[in-house]
Amino acid sequence: MVANFPKLAGLGLMALLGSTSMTLADTTVEFWHSFNNAAGEALDEIIAGFEAENPGITIDAQHIGNYNDIVAKLQAAIPAGREPDAVIMEVTRYGLFADRGVLMDLSDHLENDPLKDDLFDFAREVGVFDGKTYIVPFNSSTPVLYYNKAIFDQAGVPEEPELTTYADILAAAQQVQAELGDEGISGIAAPGQFARWGLIMDNDSDMIDSVTGDILLDAPNTVEAYEWMASLVHEYGVASPDGVTTESQGRDAFLAGKTAMMINSTGNYGRSKTALGDDLVVAPMPCNKVCSVPIGGAGIGILSTAEEEVQDAAWKFISYAASAESNAIWFSTTGYMPINRHTAEQPLAAEALETKPGIRVAIDQLPVAKGRPRPPVVTWMRATEYDMWQAMALGQRDVTETLDDFAARTRAEAERLAK
Amino acid sequence: MLRKLTPYLFILPLMAFLVVFTYLPIAQSVNLSFREWDFMSPDKPWVGLDNYHLLLSSRDFWNAVKVTAIFALISVPLRLALALAIASYLVRETIVSRLMRGALFLPSVTSTVSIAVVFSWVFSTDYGMINGLLTALGFGKVQWMQDPQLALYVIIFVNTWKQLGYDIIIYIAGLQAVPAELYDAASVDGGRRLHVFRRVTLPLVMPTTYFLLVVSVIDAFQVFTIVNVMTKGGPAGATDMIVNMLYRVGFTLFDIGQGSALAVMLFLLLIALAVLKARVIGRKVHYEA
Numbered sequence: 001m002v003a004n005f006p007k008l009a010g011l012g013l014m015a016l017l018g019s020t021s022m023t024l025a026d027t028t029v030e031f032w033h034s035f036n037n038a039a040g041e042a043l044d045e046i047i048a049g050f051e052a053e054n055p056g057i058t059i060d061a062q063h064i065g066n067y068n069d070i071v072a073k074l075q076a077a078i079p080a081g082r083e084p085d086a087v088i089m090e091v092t093r094y095g096l097f098a099d100r101g102v103l104m105d106l107s108d109h110l111e112n113d114p115l116k117d118d119l120f121d122f123a124r125e126v127g128v129f130d131g132k133t134y135i136v137p138f139n140s141s142t143p144v145l146y147y148n149k150a151i152f153d154q155a156g157v158p159e160e161p162e163l164t165t166y167a168d169i170l171a172a173a174q175q176v177q178a179e180l181g182d183e184g185i186s187g188i189a190a191p192g193q194f195a196r197w198g199l200i201m202d203n204d205s206d207m208i209d210s211v212t213g214d215i216l217l218d219a220p221n222t223v224e225a226y227e228w229m230a231s232l233v234h235e236y237g238v239a240s241p242d243g244v245t246t247e248s249q250g251r252d253a254f255l256a257g258k259t260a261m262m263i264n265s266t267g268n269y270g271r272s273k274t275a276l277g278d279d280l281v282v283a284p285m286p287c288n289k290v291c292s293v294p295i296g297g298a299g300i301g302i303l304s305t306a307e308e309e310v311q312d313a314a315w316k317f318i319s320y321a322a323s324a325e326s327n328a329i330w331f332s333t334t335g336y337m338p339i340n341r342h343t344a345e346q347p348l349a350a351e352a353l354e355t356k357p358g359i360r361v362a363i364d365q366l367p368v369a370k371g372r373p374r375p376p377v378v379t380w381m382r383a384t385e386y387d388m389w390q391a392m393a394l395g396q397r398d399v400t401e402t403l404d405d406f407a408a409r410t411r412a413e414a415e416r417l418a419k
Numbered sequence: 420m421l422r423k424l425t426p427y428l429f430i431l432p433l434m435a436f437l438v439v440f441t442y443l444p445i446a447q448s449v450n451l452s453f454r455e456w457d458f459m460s461p462d463k464p465w466v467g468l469d470n471y472h473l474l475l476s477s478r479d480f481w482n483a484v485k486v487t488a489i490f491a492l493i494s495v496p497l498r499l500a501l502a503l504a505i506a507s508y509l510v511r512e513t514i515v516s517r518l519m520r521g522a523l524f525l526p527s528v529t530s531t532v533s534i535a536v537v538f539s540w541v542f543s544t545d546y547g548m549i550n551g552l553l554t555a556l557g558f559g560k561v562q563w564m565q566d567p568q569l570a571l572y573v574i575i576f577v578n579t580w581k582q583l584g585y586d587i588i589i590y591i592a593g594l595q596a597v598p599a600e601l602y603d604a605a606s607v608d609g610g611r612r613l614h615v616f617r618r619v620t621l622p623l624v625m626p627t628t629y630f631l632l633v634v635s636v637i638d639a640f641q642v643f644t645i646v647n648v649m650t651k652g653g654p655a656g657a658t659d660m661i662v663n664m665l666y667r668v669g670f671t672l673f674d675i676g677q678g679s680a681l682a683v684m685l686f687l688l689l690i691a692l693a694v695l696k697a698r699v700i701g702r703k704v705h706y707e708a
Contacts, residue, residue: 072670075458096673100459186545240545241565245653249539253546383671391655394565 027313028058029306030084032070034298035139036063038270042333049329050320057313067093067298078102085306086314088298089135091126092382095374098134103301106133109315115322115340123322123339126295126371135299136318139336141265142293142362142369143198143285145169146272150279151260155179166199166228166288169261173238176260188261189250190243190393191229193385195263197294197372200225204289207381208373215414217381218400218407221289226392227399234395244393265296266362269335273358282358284365291368297336328352335359337366377414384409445686452679459673470680480681482656483664486571490660491639494575498635499628501579502586507620509587510594520591524584531581535648538577539564542649567657570650574658577645582638586631593627594620625704633696640689661685 035043040063047059064070067090077083089097097103110116110133116124119136127135145163152161155176162168173187191199200206205221208214216222232239240259243250254262255275262272263285272280285293300321302314320326322339328346331338335356343349344363353360372378388406391397452470454463474480505523509516526534541548542563550560563573597620605615643662646652652659652667661681669678 068671075670075673079458097459100457102459184545241562242543242545245564245650246539249543249546258546380672383667386651387653387656390565390653394562394654396567396655 026056026058027309028060029086029310029314029317030060030062031086031300031314031317032062032064032073032084033088034064034066034070035088039139039334042330045329046321046326047317049326050317053320054313054316057316059317074102081305083303083305085310086300086302086317088138089301090298091135091137091140091295092372092374092378094135094299094301095129096376096379097301098129098132099376101304103134104304104306104311106136106302106315106318109319110136113315113319115319118324118340118342119322120339120341120366122295122366122369122371127299129374135301136322137295137297137299137339138321139267139330139334140295140297140339141267141336142295142365143195143263144266144269144358144361144365145261145263145283145285146254146268147172147261147281147283148254148257148259148276148279149281150276151176151180151185151257155260157260163283164286166203166286169286170228170232170236170238173232173261174236177236177238180260184258186240186253186259187238188232189254189259189263190233190239190241190247191263192243192247192250193382193389194265194294194296196226196229196385196389198263198285199229199288201292201294201370202286202288202290204292206373207385208375208378210371210373213373213375213414215407215410217410218403223400223403225288226389226403230389230392230395230399233393241394244390266335266337266359267297269356269359269362270333273356280358282361284361291365293365293369295369295371331359332356335362337362375414376417377410380413380417381410448679448682450679451675452683454676456675457673458675466676470676471684473677474680474684479656479659479664483659483661486656486658487640487642487660490571490575490642491636493572494579494639495632495635497575498579498582498586499631502583502590502631503624503628505583506587506590506594507616510591520584520588523587526581526583527585529581531644532648534577534581535645538573539649542573564650565654567655570654570657574642574645574649577649578639578642581645582635586635589631590624590627593624597623629696629700629704632700633693636692636696637689640685640692 033043043061047061051057051059062084064073067088070088071093074083074087083102089103094103106127110124115136123137123140124133126137126140127133147163149159152172153159156179157172157175161172163172169188176185176187197207200222203221203225205219205225206216207222209216233241233244240250240253243253250259251262251264251268253259254264255272257276257279264272269282285291300318302311302318306314321330324340324342324346327338327340327343328349330336331343332348332352335358338344338349344353353363384406388402392399392402451463453465453467455466455469456463509519509523540546544550544560544562544565547563549563554560561569564570601619601623602615605619610618640660641662642660643666646658646660646663647666650658652663662685665678665681665685668674668681
């Protein structure tokens with residue numbers, strides 16, 4: 001035993017070194033995301049496929065909550081040096097993080113990856129801030145107009161009604177309200193912020209000019225859009241004020257069959273279909289003056305503090321997640337839009353388009369979809385817009401006066417952030 | 420030497436915990452209140468009193484102070500008065516009293532978020548139970564959380580509903596400490612119920628009242644969860660209290676400097692109120708019958 005000890009020790013040391021070296025060769029990418037339920041399962045499937053093809057890389061995916069929860073957790077993690085390696089970031093809010101150097105410039109990675117040519121133009125554009133790419137879209141969406149066919153039938157609204165202008169939508173909502181208001185059914189859910197942005201763009205305006213960065217909150221067409229949206233609540237009474245102070249209540253009322261129409265993200269398609277079944281109809285956004293829809297959702301960014309080896313591994317995952325095969329899994333499960341030109345060719349995606357016709361509406365809107373501006377002031381602007389909207393929608397403040405005030409404050413804040 | 424050190428060694432772990440998790444963060448917060456920081460940048464440049472100046476010249480700040488003051492001025496006396504009145508009936512040791520105490524205390528130990536979510540729906544304009552009842556009785560719907568004149572009272576109601584049980588239990592303990600002989604003597608002297616309450620009960624539960632006053636004022640100035648879940652400070656800033664503004668400025672708008680300045684100002688305000696209470700009311704508190 002004693003004579004054999006050196007051999008045994010040597011074998012043991014080799015075994016230890018071997019296992020250690022195998023462990024060291026494994027790279028783990030800590031990835032914070034906002035997906036649970038069906039979306040979480042789809043993400044798990046994509047991750048499993050990636051890890052099978054990349055045995056040396058482990059994706060430690062952690063569901064943190066919604067986009068705001070992720071940001072809140074980053075606020076504690078970054079100063080503590082415990083930030084993740086990759087993170088899901090909402091498409092209008094990542095600009096602030098890119099500006100502050102939190103996110104890594106992915107331009108070179110994308111330039112050298114065949115993925116570059118496979119992404120739709122909107123998908124490439126939406127991840128660009130200040131001329132550089134900081135995120136690659138993962139869950140992209142546009143707002144669409146959902147309506148409950150059964151409620152429309154009950155209210156006597158014609159089948160497949162024309163809903164292409166503000167006036168069309170108001171007319172349908174008023175008819176529902178007149179016929180079914182006493183039964184507690186309202187015409188339309190008060191538009192949430194994403195929907196409001198879409199309705200402003202449909203009116204040939206924007207909140208911030210995506211090219212020049214000019215604040216357009218007080219532009220005539222923006223004011224007109226807000227006046228119409230606010231009138232749905234306080235003038236015509238076709239939208240419940242509950243949805244103004246708590247946006248999720250508007251959506252929940254629609255899912256419960258208490259509201260005829262809702263303008264919301266395609267990302268809500270899955271749960272809307274589950275709630276309403278065959279009564280759910282998906283229509284494109286109105287084109288009040290022009291046809292234009294905002295891109296929503298989020299993309300995956302890599303934190304600049306991650307080690308180089310981890311950054312490379314994270315990029316491999318991002319590229320894999322944006323591939324046609326992975327995107328088809330994502331698209332067919334969630335209703336978020338395809339970001340890869342070849343996604344529709346995948347059998348899964350083709351089947352989804354056949355069996356879930358509602359999601360084709362979002363795809364058909366792609367030619368008129370555009371990314372929203374994302375300078376650092378957008379975070380402040382979006383947070384403050386809720387109060388402004390409430391004041392206008394509840395009839396507490398005049399729309400023009402409110403937007404003039406809001407525009408002035410936003411310009412001042414943009415100037416302060418630029419220093 | 421060791422004998423002298425021993426008491427300090429016993430309290431050392433707790434003191435260390437307090438220093439690390441309470442006093443150091445307070446000191447750091449004060450430090451950050453004089454700096455500009457968005458939690459992302461490695462630099463935290465010194466800006467002196469700029470954050471305080473920005474806050475003091477901000478209409479949002481004064482609105483938050485006003486809303487918080489109104490909230491405290493209404494909710495604190497309401498809580499104390501209701502708690503004392505109910506405790507006076509529940510101080511008796513009967514089965515019904517004990518059951519009622521348990522039932523009233525339940526909201527105090529229930530998740531504030533859950534309570535706020537439920538009451539959001541109860542007070543919902545179009546789908547809420549209260550408006551459903553009003554409609555059934557022939558009245559119109561009330562915009563409980565969309566009317567700036569009403570929203571704050573909804574928050575006061577929910578907060579009072581949640582905290583009342585705790586106040587009642589504390590008052591019951593205080594009432595049970597009042598010597599029974601005093602009530603017997605008052606009864607013999609022909610004292611009426613209200614008279615006895617004013618002359619015997621009220622002065623002798625003053626220590627309890629003082630304690631609850633301090634606690635409920637601090638609580639009133641730190642209300643956050645109910646506001647954040649139900650109204651997020653709206654409509655039109657009608658329920659935007661100091662802590663809600665602190666969260667918005669610090670964590671939604673990433674201005675840690677201003678958020679810290681607001682926290683420091685709140686801290687100083689609460690200290691000032693505590694001193695004021697001690698001077699004005701503390702003197703009238705009698706700790707023995």
